[in-house]
Amino acid sequence: MRILVTGGSGFLGAEICRRLVARGHRVRSLQRGHRAPPPDGAEAVWGDIRDAGAVADAVRGCDAVVHTAALADVWGPRRDFASVNVVGTAAVLDACRQHGVPRLVHCSSASVVFAGRDLEGVDESAPYPGRFLAAYPWSKARAERMVLDADGSRLSTVSLRPHLIWGDGDPHLLPGLRRAVRRGRLLLPGTGANRVDTVHVTDAAEAHVLAVEALAPGSPLAGASYFVTQGRPCTLSATVRGLLAHHGITVEVRPVPAPAARAAAVLVEATATAVRSRRRPLLTRFLAAELTRAHWFDISAARRDLGYTPTDHSWQTAVTGVPGEGNDR
Numbered sequence: 001m002r003i004l005v006t007g008g009s010g011f012l013g014a015e016i017c018r019r020l021v022a023r024g025h026r027v028r029s030l031q032r033g034h035r036a037p038p039p040d041g042a043e044a045v046w047g048d049i050r051d052a053g054a055v056a057d058a059v060r061g062c063d064a065v066v067h068t069a070a071l072a073d074v075w076g077p078r079r080d081f082a083s084v085n086v087v088g089t090a091a092v093l094d095a096c097r098q099h100g101v102p103r104l105v106h107c108s109s110a111s112v113v114f115a116g117r118d119l120e121g122v123d124e125s126a127p128y129p130g131r132f133l134a135a136y137p138w139s140k141a142r143a144e145r146m147v148l149d150a151d152g153s154r155l156s157t158v159s160l161r162p163h164l165i166w167g168d169g170d171p172h173l174l175p176g177l178r179r180a181v182r183r184g185r186l187l188l189p190g191t192g193a194n195r196v197d198t199v200h201v202t203d204a205a206e207a208h209v210l211a212v213e214a215l216a217p218g219s220p221l222a223g224a225s226y227f228v229t230q231g232r233p234c235t236l237s238a239t240v241r242g243l244l245a246h247h248g249i250t251v252e253v254r255p256v257p258a259p260a261a262r263a264a265a266v267l268v269e270a271t272a273t274a275v276r277s278r279r280r281p282l283l284t285r286f287l288a289a290e291l292t293r294a295h296w297f298d299i300s301a302a303r304r305d306l307g308y309t310p311t312d313h314s315w316q317t318a319v320t321g322v323p324g325e326g327n328d329r
Contacts, residue, residue, distance in 0.1 A: 002026045003212060004062045006049055006092060007069030009036035011171055012107065012162070015205035016066055017042045023209065030058045030069065049088035052095070059095035064103035064212050067092050067147075072109075072172060074134055074287045075272075075280040081139035089143040093150050103156050105211045106147040110163035110227055110297060111137035116289040120195070123298040124225050134286035144225065151223035156215050159225040160207055163297065166243055167201035177244055186251045189261030189283075190292035192237025197229040197296035203310045204228055210306045226302040230310045233296035258292040 003020055007013040008029025020027045021041035029042045030049070038044035047054025049069040059065060071084040089106070096104050113119065114137060115129030128145075132138035144159045151157040166173050180186055207228045215221045234242070237253050244251050265288035268281045302308040 001063040001212075002028065002061060003064045003066060004028045004030060004058055005042075005066045005068060006030045006055075006058075006088075007067075008042060008044075009033075009038065010068060011167075011169055012165060012201055012204055012208075013066075013068040014039045015201050016068065016208050019205050019209045020066075020212075023213075028058065028062065030055070032069075049091065050083055052091040055088075055091040056095040056098055059092070059101055060099050062099070062101055064105070064215075065092060065096055065101055066105045066107070066208050066212055068107040068208075070107070070140070071136070073136060073280065074284050076135055076278070078135040078138065081135040082142075085136075085139035086142045086146070089146055093146060093155075096155055100154070102154065102217075103212060103215045104147065104150075104158075105208055105215060106144065106157065106159040107208065108144040108147075108159045108161045108225065109137065109140045110161045110229070110295070112141040112144055112161065114289070114295060116285070116293065118194070118294040119297065120294045121296060121298050124227065124301055133289055134284065137286070148223050148225065153217050156217050156219070156222045158211050158215050158221040158223070160204075160211060160228050160302075161225055161297075162199050162204040162207070162228045163295070164196065164198040164229075165201050165204050166198055170201070173198075174243060174247060177240060178249070181244070181249065181251055184250065184252055186240065186253050187256050188237065188240065188253050188291065189256050189288055190236070190258040191255050192235060192240070192253055194236050194292060194294040195233040195296055196236050196239055196294065197231070197233040198239065198243075199229045200311065203230065203308075207302060207306060207308050210308060214306065220305040224301075224305070226306065226308075227297035227299050228302055228308065229297055229299055231299050231303075232310075233294075236291065258288075261292060262288045264288075 009031040017039035027042040029038045045058045113126040265283045265285045272281045
């Protein structure tokens with residue numbers, strides 16, 4: 001197939017491009033800037049996801065689209081996230097309809113069902129919350145609903161929900177952890193005993209490749225969403241230590257009482273809002289909730305319908321001395 005990957009020069013998008021090329025597909029990468037070269041074997045086209053004309057030009061002649069372009073952060077004005085994640089997704093949908101593209105794989109986020117409470121082994125039946133703690137999950141939920149509602153006989157759609165993507169070149173998770181380490185110590189809200197799951201970038205990319213190849217009208221994937229993780233939930237404390245140790249950083253984790261961290265997050269957010277700061281606060285309500293609550297998911301649907309089998313990236317074993325746990329309930 002000729003496949004367009006939006007955000008093709010990004011952390012996840014580039015890995016998807018490489019895997020699609022390796023499987024014999026002709027890949028076009030929609031990139032916002034000229035600085036990043038396209039992944040090997042992919043054709044680069046430049047344009048902003050918010051520019052409907054540029055998106056339509058990129059989509060023309062394609063058999064499928066994998067939509068990964070997004071604004072991802074724990075802080076920022078809702079209008080910024082809406083313009084990229086909602087308006088941009090609408091442009092992709094319109095372009096697919098305009099040019100008769102029959103397949104659209106949307107990269108969503110597991111945070112679309114997170115309302116600040118524990119999520120332990122939940123599956124895709126978990127509802128969207130009535131109120132979100134940050135603009136990012138709100139915008140991704142809006143975009144996901146649009147994509148799934150668009151599924152039909154002429155355009156088949158599916159939404160994947162990766163969670164805490166990590167790996168070499170990670171621009172979000174690891175840099176944030178590194179910034180929080182001070183003199184070999186890391187202050188961690190809560191006890192660190194809450195279990196979380198993550199996904200390596202190669203496995204997240206493989207899930208998208210499997211989805212775009214299997215998606216078709218009437219297939220189990222059409223109009224569905226899927227959680228995508230390693231399937232090995234681990235305590236947050238061990239996860240943090242493992243991710244840092246994977247990059248050669250040894251750290252002592254010191255707990256901070258969860259109620260104090262959540263109260264501090266409310267105060268910090270209120271102050272940042274009052275002064276109209278665009279700089280990300282050190283702690284936000286969304287981040288405090290992510291750090292003090294469990295969030296791991298049942299991935300049996302992805303295993304069954306996608307044939308998704310996560311690789312054993314077992315940094316947990318190096319940190320805890322025991323293999324990670326499965327989460328297929």
